[in-house]
Amino acid sequence: MSVRVRIAPSPTGDPHVGTAYIGLINYCFAKRNGGAFVLRIEDTDQTRCTPESAQAIFDSMKWLGLRYDEGPDVGGPHGPYVQSERVKLGIYRTYADRLVEQGDAYYCFCTPAELEAMKARQRAANQPIMYDRRHRGIELSEAKARAAAGEPYVIRMKAPLEGEFVYKDRLRKQAVAKPWKDIDDQVLLKSDGWPTYHLAAVVDDHLMGITHVIRAEEWLNSLPKHIWLNEHLGFTPPEYVHVGLLRNADKSKISKRKNPTSLLWYRRQGFLPEALLNFLALLGHSFPDGREKFTLAELQAVFELDRINVAGPVFDLQKLRHLQGQYFRELEPEKMLSEVHRAVDARFSALLPLFKERMTFGGDFIWQAEPFYADSVSPHAEDLVPKGLDRQHARLLLEQVQLTLKNYAALEQAVWDAPHLDGVVRTLIEERSAIVEGDSPEKQALAKLWQPKTLFMVLRVALTGKRESPPLFDTIAQLGSGKTIERLGVAQQKLR
RNA sequence: GCUCCCAUCGUCUAGAGGCCUAGGACACCAGAUUUUCAUUCUGGCGACACGAGUUCGAAUCUCGUUGGGAGUACCA
Incomplete structure (x- = not known):
């Protein structure tokens, strides 16, 4: 039987670098084995999924050169490749009903509040947190009657109460073994009638003839449920393989906060797809000859699933930059x-x-316009100090403005455009000016410092490195909060 | 808390019992080339988490400890 693999991203937010990573592995595995690579969109969460997001996934995969043989926008013999469309065909409902009829699944009428209370109780008692199976014994006829009467319900799988689940992942040293009693009666069909991931993925993998499910480690815990579903639905399970999760520098699962995770970002930033792919491949896979720079074609020629490292690699942007530089300089x-x-x-x-x-x-x-494109500017210290004032004054000013802008930028509703920034800075000027009323020489110096024309020049030089620039607030707006705050800090250093 | 997974330089990794006084790459440091910077080249720093066991011999096998991670949703 020929190999068929898939990636099944959920179209929420921006396309994720983890999708590219798993996609690359699946793609290479498929190509190496003369098989097919399928893209399926898993949009069964009606509240979070968007069509734009799905489109961005298609675009990103193509940008990277990870061409899928079958998918929503390219078609194929096992379509539709979007789960929301399959829901409308009644596919998942059919299988859920089959499980209920077989006695392998049941209706559950618990309310969210009830479930919440259950969890709270278990947490307090240091018990494992799972559904207590209270509706498991309900008579099917009664359940159906209540459902027919309009009472909301979900369908849950009837997980075994005894015995042990055992599965050997080819990449792991030892088989995963877990007592069935520790496995939750997972919801398969939600109260909106849509399937959960577990049901939908297992059904679709079967219907689409998927032979190997290569996915991230975060799914390892639900493996028993997936195997169980396959067996009770009468399917031959695909081989499940779990690879390590991409990590932040602190080893936690890669996240938006600590790393750029959006493929859109890499593209906008000017990363070459070849470089990104090469880098991703290095995380976890290695060439037998130690080569570190290679094309996708070279990679798929030698790719070995069994050479994949399961320890989650830290996503090291610096190494990516290095590769990017190599590829960039080689460009025609x-x-x-x-x-x-x-x-x-x-x-x-x-x-x-x-x-x-x-x-x-x-x-x-x-x-x-050079200061707007440059990563940094180098203002001369003497240009930063207004006539008649000294370094301390300039530094004080830069510090105050920096702090003010930093605080402003941190506000959720902050609008970083010229009129708003003008307002923010002028408010600061008014506050400062009010404090320095008086006629001692020092007070006079400070009064001068907080005059717009003095202060604007200091800021201009700090931000652009030049004494001439477009209007100050347009400049700040264009620079963006990050560079603005950074350059104000650098200027302070220059004055030390 | 409970369950599961993982463990070689700071980071990505090579290593499938003797080839290992552990190899490569990024980063870092030093030098060379370059008017400068970058590139490039050379050199340096730097790791088998710990403890038992198996073995003539262990980074490689087993067990334990420690550490890290993931899951614990009517999200995927």
Whole structure:
């Protein structure tokens, strides 16, 4: 039987780098074995899934060059490849009903509040947290009557109460063994009539002829349920293989907060798909000859599923950058030119209006806009200190403004545009000016410091490294909060 | 709490009982090339978590400890 594998991402939010990682492994495994690679969209959570998100997954996979043989937008003999469409076909309901008729699943009428209370009690008693199976014994006829009367219900699997579940994952040293009594009566069909992941995935993997389910380790715990479902539905289970989870630097599961996880971000940032793929491949797989730079074609030629490392690798952006540099410098001149154009164009239209009245030649844009493209600027210390004032004054000013903007940026409803920033800074000026009323020399110096024309120049130099720039608040707005705050800090260092 | 998984330099990894005084890559440090920077090249720093056991011999096998991670949803 020929190999068929799949990735089954859920279209919530941005396409995830973990999807690319698992996708790459599945893709290589399929290609290496002359099999098929399928993309299926798992959108059974009506509250979280969006079509835009699904589209972004298609686009990202294609961008990376992970071409799927079957999928929502390319079709195939096992469609539809979107679960919400399959729900409408009644596919999952049929299988859920079959389990109920067989006595392998049952109606449960617990309310969310009831379930919550159950959990709280178990937590308090240091008991394992799981459904207490209170509706397990309900008569089917009674259950059906209540359901027919409109009472909300879910369908739960009737997990075995004794015996042991054993499964050997080819990548793990020892077989997974777990007593059945520790396995929850998982909900299979939700009260909205839609299937949970567990039911939908098992049914679809079967219907789509999937032979190997290669997925992340986070699924290992639900493996018994999936095997059980296969068996009780009369399917031959695919082989399940669990690979390690991508990690943050602190070893926790990779997350948005601690790492860029959106594939869209990498693309926008200018990462080359070849570099990203190469990097991802290095996390967990290795070439027998130790080669670290290779194409997708080279990888799929030697790929060995059994060489995959299951310990979750830390996602090291620095190494990705290094690879990216290698690939970038090798680019054909035309390709490199278009990458540079892309990078410039990304900000060009937003920036151009700021320079319109300042330019004499088109080329003036190059040096005038430089601070907006650069990673950092290097203001001269002497330019940061206004005439008649000293370094401490300038530093104090930078510190106060930095703090104010930092606090503002942290606000949830903060709008980072020129009018708002103008307001924020002018409020600060008013506060400061009020405090320094008086006629001692020091008070006069401070009064001068907090005059807009003095202070604007200090900020301008700190932010752009130049004494001339577009209007200050347009500059701050374009720079964005991150660079603004960073550059205000760097300027303070210069004054030490 | 309960259940499960994992464990070689800071990070990604090679290593499937003697080839290991543990190899490579990123990062870091030093030097060379470069007017500068980057690239490139050379060198350096740096790890088998710990403890028992099996064995003539253990990074490699077993057990325990410790550490880390995941799951514990009518999310996937």
